[in-house]
Amino acid sequence: DIQMTQSPSSLSASVGDRVTITCRASQGISNYVAWFQQKPGKAPKSLIYAASRLQSGVPSKFSGSQSGTDFTLTISSLQPEDFATYYCVQYNTYPYSFGQGTKLDI
Amino acid sequence: EVQLLESGGGLVQPGGSLRLSCAASGFSFNSYALSWVRQAPGKGLEWVAGSRGSGAGTYHADSVKGRFTISRDTFKNTLDLQMNSLRAEDTAVYYCARDSYGMDAWGQGTTVIVSS
Numbered sequence: 001d002i003q004m005t006q007s008p009s010s011l012s013a014s015v016g017d018r019v020t021i022t023c024r025a026s027q028g029i030s031n032y033v034a035w036f037q038q039k040p041g042k043a044p045k046s047l048i049y050a051a052s053r054l055q056s057g058v059p060s061k062f063s064g065s066q067s068g069t070d071f072t073l074t075i076s077s078l079q080p081e082d083f084a085t086y087y088c089v090q091y092n093t094y095p096y097s098f099g100q101g102t103k104l105d106i
Numbered sequence: 107e108v109q110l111l112e113s114g115g116g117l118v119q120p121g122g123s124l125r126l127s128c129a130a131s132g133f134s135f136n137s138y139a140l141s142w143v144r145q146a147p148g149k150g151l152e153w154v155a156g157s158r159g160s161g162a163g164t165y166h167a168d169s170v171k172g173r174f175t176i177s178r179d180t181f182k183n184t185l186d187l188q189m190n191s192l193r194a195e196d197t198a199v200y201y202c203a204r205d206s207y208g209m210d211a212w213g214q215g216t217t218v219i220v221s222s
Contacts, residue, residue: 001168034208036151043201043215044143044151049208087151091208094165096141096153 002026004090006099013104018076023088023099025069032092033071035064038101039084047086048073080106108132108211110202115216122192122220128185128202128213135183136160139205142176142187144198145215152198156205157185170196192220 003026013019023033031051036044046055048064051071061076075082083106088099114126128140142154155166155176164176175188185202199215 032208036209038151043212044209045212046208046210049210053207055207055210089151089153089209091205094156095167096156098143098151098153101150 001095002029002090002093002097004088004097004099006088006102008102009100010103010105012106013078014106015078015080017078018074019078019104021073021075021086021088021102021104023071023073025071025090028069029090029092031066032090033064033066034089034091035062035073036087036089037082037084038087044087075104078104108204110204110211110213112200112202112213112216115200115218117219117221118192119222120193120220123188123190124192124218126187126189126200126216126218128187130183130185130202130204133204135178136180140178140185141203141205141209142185143201143203143209143212144196144218145201146195146198149198154200155187189218192218194220196220 005024033051035048038044047062051066052064063074065072086102109131111129139158141156173191177186197220201215202213203209204211
């Protein structure tokens with residue numbers, strides 16, 4: 001099975017900052033990685049698919065990139081509503097696997 | 107508008123069974139893969155099971171294999187999860203998600219509590 005190692009597990013930042021979250025896949029998965037934002041008590045919201053493609057309606061402050069089996073989510077110009085937990089998932093092969101999550105707080 | 111609405115959650119004793127259902131609307135149900143994803147209290151997301159579109163196959167996480175079964179009803183446009191031999195560690199919010207462009211749509215979730 002494919003493991004997704006996400007880092008950091010938590011991250012403190014300020015309004016206006018730019019932050020980066022990384023997921024490393026245990027083997028090659030092409031670009032089949034998606035990123036989600038989740039707020040307490042809510043369902044996850046899809047941000048990015050295919051490693052770097054923005055979901056419809058998601059602001060361009062969110063971006064994704066890939067280098068081999070390393071995948072990165074970057075959030076620029078943080079606003080109060082961006083403070084949440086972020087997850088990656090690989091959907092190249094069943095069983096799908098999520099990263100452990102990154103809690104972004106102020 | 108794509109909508110996914112889960113139901114069937116509740117309180118069940120260890121060893122018991124429960125059947126979750128996800129009613130889908132707003133898209134061609136049989137054309138899409140669908141998944142169940144769960145989240146235990148205070149924990150991260152865990153993929154549980156998946157069903158490819160057009161009956162092309164089903165898949166289950168090792169943690170639920172042999173106990174849970176995913177299925178779909180193409181007449182009712184529902185995705186089901188039959189959960190047997192439930193354990194305390196199955197306590198979670200269960201979400202269904204559409205596997206399109208990396209799980210682009212999610213339901214609001216249904217809560218399963220396994221406790222005596």
